[in-house]
Amino acid sequence: MLSTSSLFSITSSSSSPFKRQWNYDVFLSFRGEDTRKNFTGHLFGALIQAGINTFIDDWELHRGEDISTELLKAIETSRIAIIIFSKNYGDSRWCLDELVHIMKCRKEMGQHVLPIFYDVDPSHVRKQNGCFGKAFPQHQLRFAPEKVCKWREALTEAANLSGWDLQNVSNGHEAALIQRIVEELINKLRKTYLSTTNYPVGLETRMNKVNLLLDVGGNDVVVIGICGMGGLGKTTIAKAVYNENFHCFQGSSFLSNIRESSREPSGQVHLQEQLLSDILLKKVKVGSIDRGIKIIEERLCQKKVLIVLDDVDQMDQIYAVAGKRNWLGPGSRIIITTRDRHLLNKLQVEKVYMVENLNEEESLQLFSWHAFKSSYPENDYVQISKDVISYAGGLPLALKVLGSFLLDKSPSEWRCELKKLQKFPPNQVQEILRLSFDALECNEKEIFLDIACFFVGKEREYVAKILDGCQLFGEIGMRVLVDKCLLVIDASSKLQMHGLIRDMGREIVYESAQREVAKCSRLWLNEDVYDVLDMEMGTDAIEGLSFHSSSSKETHFRIEALAKLTRLRLLNLRYVHVSGCYKNFTKKLRWLCWRGFPLRCIPREFNQENLVALDLRYSNLKKVWDEGKFLNLSHSHSLCKTPDFSKIPNLQRLLLKDCTSLVGISETIGHLQNLQLLNMEGCTNLKGIPENSSKLMCLQVFILSGCAKLDKLPKNLEEMVSLTELKLDGTAIKQVPPSIVHLKNLKNLSLADCRGSSNTTLYSLVQSWVWGNRSPRLLPTSFIGLNSLTSLNISCCNLSDDVIPSDIGSLSSLHYLNLSNNKFSRLPSGISSLSRLQYIHKSSVTPRATKRFESFVFFSLPSLGSHTMREYEPL
Numbered sequence: 001m002l003s004t005s006s007l008f009s010i011t012s013s014s015s016s017p018f019k020r021q022w023n024y025d026v027f028l029s030f031r032g033e034d035t036r037k038n039f040t041g042h043l044f045g046a047l048i049q050a051g052i053n054t055f056i057d058d059w060e061l062h063r064g065e066d067i068s069t070e071l072l073k074a075i076e077t078s079r080i081a082i083i084i085f086s087k088n089y090g091d092s093r094w095c096l097d098e099l100v101h102i103m104k105c106r107k108e109m110g111q112h113v114l115p116i117f118y119d120v121d122p123s124h125v126r127k128q129n130g131c132f133g134k135a136f137p138q139h140q141l142r143f144a145p146e147k148v149c150k151w152r153e154a155l156t157e158a159a160n161l162s163g164w165d166l167q168n169v170s171n172g173h174e175a176a177l178i179q180r181i182v183e184e185l186i187n188k189l190r191k192t193y194l195s196t197t198n199y200p201v202g203l204e205t206r207m208n209k210v211n212l213l214l215d216v217g218g219n220d221v222v223v224i225g226i227c228g229m230g231g232l233g234k235t236t237i238a239k240a241v242y243n244e245n246f247h248c249f250q251g252s253s254f255l256s257n258i259r260e261s262s263r264e265p266s267g268q269v270h271l272q273e274q275l276l277s278d279i280l281l282k283k284v285k286v287g288s289i290d291r292g293i294k295i296i297e298e299r300l301c302q303k304k305v306l307i308v309l310d311d312v313d314q315m316d317q318i319y320a321v322a323g324k325r326n327w328l329g330p331g332s333r334i335i336i337t338t339r340d341r342h343l344l345n346k347l348q349v350e351k352v353y354m355v356e357n358l359n360e361e362e363s364l365q366l367f368s369w370h371a372f373k374s375s376y377p378e379n380d381y382v383q384i385s386k387d388v389i390s391y392a393g394g395l396p397l398a399l400k401v402l403g404s405f406l407l408d409k410s411p412s413e414w415r416c417e418l419k420k421l422q423k424f425p426p427n428q429v430q431e432i433l434r435l436s437f438d439a440l441e442c443n444e445k446e447i448f449l450d451i452a453c454f455f456v457g458k459e460r461e462y463v464a465k466i467l468d469g470c471q472l473f474g475e476i477g478m479r480v481l482v483d484k485c486l487l488v489i490d491a492s493s494k495l496q497m498h499g500l501i502r503d504m505g506r507e508i509v510y511e512s513a514q515r516e517v518a519k520c521s522r523l524w525l526n527e528d529v530y531d532v533l534d535m536e537m538g539t540d541a542i543e544g545l546s547f548h549s550s551s552s553k554e555t556h557f558r559i560e561a562l563a564k565l566t567r568l569r570l571l572n573l574r575y576v577h578v579s580g581c582y583k584n585f586t587k588k589l590r591w592l593c594w595r596g597f598p599l600r601c602i603p604r605e606f607n608q609e610n611l612v613a614l615d616l617r618y619s620n621l622k623k624v625w626d627e628g629k630f631l632n633l634s635h636s637h638s639l640c641k642t643p644d645f646s647k648i649p650n651l652q653r654l655l656l657k658d659c660t661s662l663v664g665i666s667e668t669i670g671h672l673q674n675l676q677l678l679n680m681e682g683c684t685n686l687k688g689i690p691e692n693s694s695k696l697m698c699l700q701v702f703i704l705s706g707c708a709k710l711d712k713l714p715k716n717l718e719e720m721v722s723l724t725e726l727k728l729d730g731t732a733i734k735q736v737p738p739s740i741v742h743l744k745n746l747k748n749l750s751l752a753d754c755r756g757s758s759n760t761t762l763y764s765l766v767q768s769w770v771w772g773n774r775s776p777r778l779l780p781t782s783f784i785g786l787n788s789l790t791s792l793n794i795s796c797c798n799l800s801d802d803v804i805p806s807d808i809g810s811l812s813s814l815h816y817l818n819l820s821n822n823k824f825s826r827l828p829s830g831i832s833s834l835s836r837l838q839y840i841h842k843s844s845v846t847p848r849a850t851k852r853f854e855s856f857v858f859f860s861l862p863s864l865g866s867h868t869m870r871e872y873e874p875l
Helices: 039-049 067-076 093-109 122-127 136-142 145-159 171-190 203-214 234-248 267-280 289-300 315-322 341-346 360-372 379-392 396-406 411-421 427-438 442-455 460-469 474-483 499-512 526-534 559-563 667-671 691-695 738-742 762-771 806-810 829-833 847-859
Strands: 024-029 078-085 112-118 164-166 222-227 251-255 305-312 333-338 351-354 544-548 555-558 570-574 576-579 591-595 613-615 630-632 653-655 677-679 701-703 725-727 748-750 791-793 816-818 839-841
Touching: 024 039, 024 067, 024 093, 024 171, 039 078, 039 171, 067 078, 067 093, 078 093, 078 145, 078 171, 093 112, 093 145, 112 122, 112 145, 112 171, 122 145, 136 145, 164 171, 203 222, 203 234, 203 333, 203 351, 222 234, 222 341, 234 251, 234 305, 234 333, 251 267, 267 289, 267 315, 289 315, 305 315, 333 341, 341 351, 341 474, 360 379, 360 396, 379 396, 379 411, 396 411, 396 427, 427 499, 442 460, 442 474, 442 499, 442 544, 442 570, 460 474, 460 613, 460 630, 526 544, 526 555, 526 559, 555 559, 559 576, 570 576, 667 691, 806 829
Parallel strands: 024 078, 078 112, 112 164, 222 333, 222 351, 251 305, 305 333, 544 570, 555 576, 570 591, 591 613, 613 630, 630 653, 653 677, 677 701, 701 725, 725 748, 748 791, 791 816, 816 839
Antiparallel strands: none
16 A cells, blocks of 8 residues: 655656765854864764764865865755864864754754854854854954845844853863763754655745744643645655754654554554654563553653654544643653544544645646756646646545656557546546545445445535435544545535545445446436436446436436336436336435426326425426425526425425516415425516415525516515525515514515615615504604614615614614615614624716715725725625
């Protein structure tokens, strides 16, 4: 199995511009005349004797070579730089130039820098005073100010680092201190850098985000999570962070592949022993998990340590090595890489970095390094390279595997391989991704396969109800998939899945049937479905099926082909005609999505007692029978009559969008006590809504936009206690019922372009709410009661200045107000009290009003405090 520790690379290459090589363990920077023949000479001898490869200028440089170039190269290829600050160090421009380059390498390459203050006060170095201040007046006269400034900055930065202070030390003590320095260097060098990648494209950006969470300087014990789907490079990022920070701790340990290691006999004991051996720098045996926990707690409770737990999938794996934060000393850090966000939640890990996919530019660069050994594709391969990275979806593992596989192949071979990948994803990628699937429970696996085959892009609630109807506990199962990084729910509550994860699920379906199409549990490819239905060779193994024909060429099957699928739960057809008797059709069907349903009515013999969701958009229906919890008949232009809703009291969503022949709604709509959404947008011939529709107490979203002939609403709107959104744009509504002010949950009210509002003002509307047919005698009725309203759109209603109640300021939650295309010359007087108002749309006001209106928008609203007001363009 391919290790995820090298997700950004596949082979070492000398042509890589990113590969770092260390030629020396230690670089010594010192002033020769001060310490070459005493301290520095003794330290150099001790380092060589200890086997530490050390650079010192008079040993390594050859006569005739450019000294400055050689020194710079030696600094760049040394793992550790030791700076010996002596009294005359600051006099030498060579020493100061060395120092500047050392500090640059520390910042850019992660080099470790250790200062030694030899008979010098560290504060003198830091502030360039005392003995270090004598040389700088001369430097300022001889050298450019920018150069002197860089020297000062480097001295200050270096003097702030942790090192050794050797002031007033006798010869005997000096020898002991040199020995201590050598021992510490041995320990640091023993902590070898972990191998990360030859091509760290995008790595630095992601590493920096984790470093911000790490906050090495803090004293609390902090746990950081690095989470994401398999193949994203979590391990690579963790290694890079470890390499950059382990020297800041008294001890460190990187425990890799914990998932696999824990499965071995005594696996957790071995992890405990590795942890202790790494940190204590000696071999430790613990014997059992309980004894290991005790030793970890006793030996590490006073140490500031860095521990990385890589690829964790169970709580007990963490508890065995770092179960409680008080096991470790102040300032310790634990980094956990995992695919399971829920595991981090159980640990109450607040600092979590969710790893992002590579963007298009990063993807192309990483792919190119593997496919062409350069940062950009060759000319003949640019477009097909972009096709490959589109397939890979920003997954580093896939980009690496595909790039290496396509290396040295011709464009025609590339095109052939890319076509094959659509059906046979690369094994190396699938093996990594499959680990997450294998960790799921049986119920969760079924949900994952259903979504991968049929429900990507569908709404979360819609799919959850269907899965519940299949006894799969959809909401809980989808939550698990999200936590395992196998599923994403986007901002619009739709299910999204990385293309390679989706393909992995579909490949599992094929594998489980040993690639015999008729035995697959789910079928989604048109050619496979066509063969099964046309040849009527389906079996009871098939639980889900999807077939899409074009609207211009309808495909025909016999009902007998579907009747053989006795365990069919999910059926998705598009512009398909099925002839025959529906009597023997399976009763297990929970979801029927049949776009372009060809029949004028649904056959009565078609058993639908277990149906949960029915989607018959673009159908030829003229009448309907009873349905399940979801009914979507949108774009059914021939539909003129709705079904008897009393037979389907559990309906939750009713979509009749763009049913242009629909004139009215059945009075039985009042029976839908569970209805949450009613969308009749674009029903241009709809003339009325039954009065008893106000009894829809669970209704949350009511959309009537574009119902051009609709001129009134039910009077008792206050009974719709759950209503949060009411859209009446483009209707002929003349008067909103007065009961609307009692809708305490209403957040979005849109009356834009209400054609019945011509010569009618909102002012008179509001008056009628209280006074009925009488003329108002006092102030107009207030907006008090609509405290939840966040959006009010009354654009294009031909309204004038006196229509808005003065207490519009009582709309305490309002943040969007659209007044455009009316006859206003000023803003409503109470608008300055709208403390949460963020957007006001005023474009296209009448020429008469423009000048005054703009003055109100931009100059008369500072009373709104810190809230930013700006023109809001039409949506």
